[in-house]
Amino acid sequence: MAILLYSWSDIWFRWTFINWYKSFYDNGGIHLTRLAKRTAIVLVAIILLSQIPMLKATFARGITTLYLNIKYPERSYQYRDFIYESHFGSYFISYADQDEQLISLMLEPKFLPVIVTYDPLDQPMKD
16 A cells, blocks of 8 residues: 555646746746846845844935935934834934934835835925
């Protein structure tokens, strides 16, 4: 009596995957340009490296410094702090201007905080 090591669904999955794999490469597969391959590798590397807390803070600081320099070129800001606020589920990065007045920018998403979602200086004017 033979012992069945795989279920029939597992055998079916393996057979269909092998046939798909063979037909995929027999038809030439995906042809990406060298630039597209390198770009994909760099993006994956950045996303993986951004999971290291020190590098996550470095990426966020670089992005927000660039954001402030483009959006408010007439002002200069000094970096103060980078924290994760669990109440909001977002990162906050703080800068101080020449008058030591703090501004805090909210960054998302949690895994790669590079999108500024709240800027206190970019609010509508009150009457």
